[in-house]
Amino acid sequence: MLLVRVAADRSGLPAAVLFVLAGSALALLPVPTAPLDPDVVLQLVIPPLLYAAALNASLFEIRSNLRRIASLSVGLVLMTGLAVGVALDLVVAELSFAAALALGAAVAPPDPVAALAIGRRARLPSRLTTLIEGEGLLNDATALTLYGIAVTAVAAGGDVSVPEGVGRFLFAVAGGLAAGVLVAWVVRASRRHLDDPLLENALSLATPFAAYALAESVDASGVLAVVIAGLWLGHQSPLIESGASRLQTRAVWRLIEFVLEGYVFLLIGQQLPDVIADLDRYPTSTVVTAAGATVAVVLLVRPLWLLGLRGETLDPDGRPLSLRDVVALSWSGTRGVITLATAAALPLAFPDRHLLLFCAYLVVLVTLVGQGLTFAPLLRALKLRAADADERRVRAEARLAAVDAGRERIDEVIEEQQLPEDAARRVRQLYEGRRTVAEQRLVRTRERLDALDDADEDAVERLSSAVEAVGALRRAALDAEREELVRWRDAGRLPESSLRALLRELDHQEGLLSGGGGA
Known part of the structure; x- marks a missing residue:
């Protein structure tokens, strides 16, 4: 076979x-x-x-x-x-x-x-x-x-x-x-x-x-x-x-x-x-x-x-x-x-x-x-x-709309829960394109190692709290992006095949989040 x-x-x-x-x-x-x-x-x-x-x-x-x-x-x-x-x-x-x-x-x-x-x-x-x-x-x-x-x-x-x-x-x-x-x-x-x-x-x-x-x-x-x-x-x-x-x-x-x-x-x-x-x-x-x-x-x-x-x-x-x-x-x-x-x-x-x-x-x-x-x-x-060009254009427009929905959800969560500004800044950087998910994970890992080397328990606890806050914001934003893509599908603007391709991108991004939610 x-x-x-x-x-x-x-x-x-x-x-x-x-x-x-x-x-x-x-x-x-x-x-x-x-x-x-x-x-x-x-x-x-x-x-x-x-x-x-x-x-x-x-x-x-x-x-x-x-x-x-x-x-x-x-x-x-x-x-x-x-x-x-x-x-x-x-x-x-x-x-x-x-x-x-x-x-x-x-x-x-x-x-x-x-x-x-x-x-x-x-x-x-x-x-x-x-x-x-x-x-x-x-x-x-x-x-x-x-x-x-x-x-x-x-x-x-x-x-x-x-x-x-x-x-x-x-x-x-x-x-x-x-x-x-x-x-x-x-x-x-x-x-x-x-x-x-x-x-x-x-x-x-x-x-x-x-x-x-x-x-x-x-x-x-x-x-x-x-x-x-x-x-x-x-x-x-x-x-x-x-x-x-x-x-x-x-x-x-x-x-x-x-x-x-x-x-x-x-x-x-x-x-x-x-x-x-x-x-x-x-x-x-x-x-x-x-x-x-x-x-x-x-x-x-x-x-x-x-x-x-x-x-x-x-x-x-x-x-x-x-x-x-x-x-x-x-x-x-x-x-x-x-x-x-x-x-x-x-x-x-x-x-x-x-x-x-x-x-x-x-x-x-x-x-x-x-x-x-x-x-x-x-x-x-x-x-x-x-018509590949038309399909790619629709998919790109849907992706942009989903990113905007993610940004709005981040602002809503920050305002409702009064989350640390550091966590909000880090997640916003992902959406503004200044730092990729992999780069964020690398920075977080280095910060965690520095805190452990210093044997500063307060610093480790603060870092863990920040990681959890970042993860919560990232998941909230990803949920908002999925909801926006589904709205596009239900309105007849996004084909099912494109929806599934974009959802796979979001699912993989969510999979990169650690157990503690860090990016």
Whole structure:
């Protein structure tokens, strides 16, 4: 896994694609390979991956683009699933419509991990990144609900009840929303009583599993519950987490994402022998027809749906969806582990299970490898790049506003608490740029050593009091800066990605404060 990641970083190729190719190569060698257990993937792998993605997403931007995201994550997923079901029902006589619909539900939801990784490196505009990210967070719930309806229909004799399907879908969505909000509320309330970053991290790690289990226990959408909990808690993070906890949580979740994403993409590649093992029972023409129709429908429905959205505004600024945007979004529809795990979860007695699994696997390979390798060159050819200068300007303006808020908070605290002027002067020097945090720490350390050398207990006590006063002022100022940045975010003036970058700067500054608060 580490070697593949190093190769991806040095070559510039998508890590997800290299993991799949490495897994396929391992599957062809006489070495043990890991089987894909759909229950393990859906219950233990998918919830933390979705939760980590939701924590890093922007609730404000998703809410601003909710109509477009809902069109992709609900309308497009349903249309893709139905189109695959109808096409296979027409061209493959051996398949029932309900069985074909189960395959359609499995291949309908894009897994944007590879596309987002490539897009961010290629500086894809944030308006498109938000759509891809929001679609990837919410489409799994739609697909898994449709999948459950189709599998139930096959077990009941092959009839798909539209009213029953709509009812199940609405209940799954409502239940998932309620479970996600409930778990997020409990976690937020619990964090008020925690001040240990380790405990807060443990709570964060448990959150996606709690949301998933609660929703699934009432037959609601577990993945939607996980996403809702992650979006809300990620949005609230600046208000409910300390800087130390936020830094530690971010590091932990980055490691989890690295390990789990590497694992699942290697796992996808290793399934090659299993998915082709039992195809001998089918005529070659049947296999080719079924696989070709599935891939063709998946690749065609997405751009056609997006072309229908060209008249829609893409963001609150009223910017329409251009043809270049349509092409880029069409090519971002890579499929991944949800598709393969869902297909592998079909009951062993399911009709034509091996044929359906092969079709799903081929869709994953074609989209993940084919589109994944060509997405970056496509973006360069389309000349779609983020406006870096505008983003840097907004970030600089927000940083200046935060510094002003910090200065004002210092003056307020000094006036209210009548703190020593020496402490106030030292903190003001940080904001006026005359002395850095490191320089302040160096001066304080020398003063402490001088006081200890003189064996003057009064001097040591005065110095300790001054250090505590400086630390209190610094923390008060940092809190004011965070509050100002959050106000900019909530007013729509600062993107979520910029907010998190600026918060990391403040968190690191707070981490430099010693236990006594000295700077």
